[in-house]
Amino acid sequence: MLLTKSEAAARKVLLECGLDEINSLTNANLRRLILSRGAYYEEIDLKGKDGRIVTFEGRSIISISSAITDRGKKRFTAAHELGHFEMHKDLPVNVDTHYELCNWYQSGIHEKEANEFASELLMPFNLFNLQCKNQKFRPELIDQLSNTFLVSKTAAILKFVKSGNHPVFVVCTKDNKVKWWKMSKEMETAEHEFIPNWLRYKVKVTANLPPPVDSVVGQLFKTNQTQERFQEIEKSTWFLTKPEDDPKMFEFCHFVPSYNFALSVIWED
Template identity: 30%
Template sequence: MIKLDLIEFADYIRPKEIVDEILKQNPNIKIPIPLSEIAKNIGIVDIDYRPLGNLEGALVANEYKTEGVILINNSKEAGTKERQRFTLGHEIGHFMIPRHGHKMSCSISDMSTTNKDEKIEIEANDFASKILMPDQLFCKGSLFDNPSIENIKKLAVIYGVSFAACSNKYITNHHEPLAMVFYKNKKFRYFKKSKDFPFYFSFECKKGTQLPLDSLANNLNDFSDENISLDYTDASVWISKTNGFLLPDEIIEEVYIQKNGYSVVLLKFEEEIEEIENY
């Protein structure tokens, strides 16, 4: 059962600080994180699931954000329960981060923005990711330490989040040199990489760009849903510049075919990455 002393949050303004305090006050919190209980404890009197047109979610609170209501789009077009959970986390973030407004309407583009000018929406997304997949719990254990598509899928189920949200968290927080390329119909969409992935891609990372011609991802023609394929590829197929590090001969491609042409490829190395001397 969640219990929160709201006075302890008075000086916190950043998503990480707020999430850390929630976990500090609830050291035995259960997974998946009970967002509805958290919402109730901070003053959210109702979570209303209803069709919202082009909106993913909304927050309607009083001026001082001591009480409020959250609306979540539950239409067929709005997607899965996991997506709705992320939206709920996002709106709780708006409520708990002091500088955010007391009336917020969030569209699909707000929920996926990387535009630095939209700092409020980025902070709410960051809060949602951190509360749904707390670093202290998510970033440890065998499923995290052994990178694979299958382990990311398992973690997504455990934490009640989408594969995409789980992948973003997994890759950007991992201690190994990893990258994940998201694509549709063999055309690039976007990528995520860990801080220890030091290389530059061999192709233009622009939406709609063709994947590397000799890659497994580009040549795989088995489009069965949920299919996972793995192969070793010449690393130069994916990598052009090494940025002061020796490029291993091979890179491991693990391709995950999803629905409607959407796919991802996890890129990792079997060999340890070494720096070039006197670079």
């Protein structure tokens, strides 16, 4: 597994702090970890923003919104700001909203790096992989991963598309417009004996246009429902298929109502 620069930076922090065990990064420890790296940590009113880091004359203050009640979100935001501290000390100020965290692949290089850092810090690849070992994708696996690593389901899904061991296709939709999509890449390596054909198919999505009407996410937006749903779909909903294909797949849709944002995970059993 090749680590990106940001993942390697997270691994270095964990190693230097002697942390590499599951659950070793609890809330209190994450705060302590930030302090031990040399940044100040506080939870204050950030007026609608989620996290901020300010660096002045070599000192950094990481502020996390006191309005965040969700533990996974608070942890990810704190880890994200620590990523800016470790990698982007030259930037005087960074202010983040959850939307930028959701907007993983679109928010510019510094945000992408801070997200990758946070993801690896909270869900180190080897531990994550151990947790998914011999398990096919299913919605309950995301619940399990999010509980084990104390992260949001969004964060667990985004880690899974990169480091899980069952091929999935993930599509991000906001305000009924497709923002980005991502296919499990690792499946192309020799680690995986079986590469399903659909991973190589052309996808039927266009950025900034609505998702397919017959997709689960398309239905949810159409009917204004914002709950999680999981159901069998036709493979041709998302892909330009071939006649010899098994027509069935599954789509799990995770909705974040406060941002009118959804992640669809599409997979073959």
